Amino acid sequence: MNTTFLLSATEQGVAWGDFIFYIVTFLILLALVKKFAWTPITDMMEKRATKISNDIDSAEQARQKAEELVEKRDLALKNSRSEASQIIDRAKKNGEQQKANIVSSAHEEVQTMKANAKKDIQQERQEALDSVKNDVAELSIEIASKIIRKELTADDQKALVDSYIEGLGKQNETR
């Protein structure tokens, strides 16, 4: 029992070769672990860390882009709305103008038609007056001739009547 206490002291003294052996073993183990396990795994962990941070950055960028797009879309929507109201306004104005045009042109037409009708009426009246005038003249002549004929002979009267009748027929033809 006491031979193995502390420092493995035996009758032959301390086995200090173990000391060298463990240092060498541990250093070799350190080198091997570094080459085969430590470097690959830490490299990969580092790579993953950078990849994750890159992913976060790109996600942030994508989010910003999406926000921009939404803003653009909203703006376009607003624009299109105002444009639509403009178009409606213009159409209304056009309609109003057209209405006014039509009404005014109708007015004018009516006016001219009225004027024409008035002119026609005037003309007709004139013509009627003229014909009445003629008739009156003829009638007065007839009356006058009738009065005159009473003092004529039968023969003369007959001739006169004949001529008158003749004249009537001619007059009728000319009318």
Added chain:
Amino acid sequence: MNEGTQIVEFFGIPFNVGNIVSGLVSAVIVFVVLFWLSRKIQMKPVGRQNVLEWVVDFTNGIIKNALPDEEGKQFGLLAFTLFVFIFISNQLGLIIELTFNGVEYVKSPTSSPLTTLTLAFMILVLSHYLGVKKFGFKGYFKNTFLSPMPALLPISIFEQFTNFITLALRLYGNIYAGEVLLKLIYNMANSKGVLTYIPAIPLEIIWQGFSVFIGSIQAYVFVTLTMVYISQKVEKE
């Protein structure tokens, strides 16, 4: 605990065969396991890679507690290898205990004080070397020995030795005691035949489970203290 040791002289240097074989076995196991875990490394970790990454994260976390990030990065490999090696060494004796002709050939390498003293010595030398490298010899001396006040110089010097000794003997004591108790239970099982054999089985199982726990804790503690000692030398107090 009554097994003898076989000392072989090689170029006039005495080697303890049992110690060397078990150290070699655990080093080989560490390498094979890590080699196996680190095959087919992908961006998206699956299966074995997750285990390895978990261990790496764990040891990096230990470093982070003691040292600032940019300084701690260079000790990642040391902490990782140290942790895995000590962990496997602690568990080795619980799984295999090979005794041949009264000479123990395979056991926990850390149940020998020489092994733990070697590791602690390595850490001690490394930490002082890093201190000198960083501040120059004058700055290192000031930072390490005269730092809170010059009057504490003897205590500071003494502290270096206690650090070294406690670091080594804490690990050795825990693992050695665990193995001693395992052997005691084994001896008890054999002492009175079936009568003691059967109750010894659950006892052995319980103690083995507890030793696994102790081995893990000690590996963690060793690496943590390593990083603390290194940080004491390379950080201005």
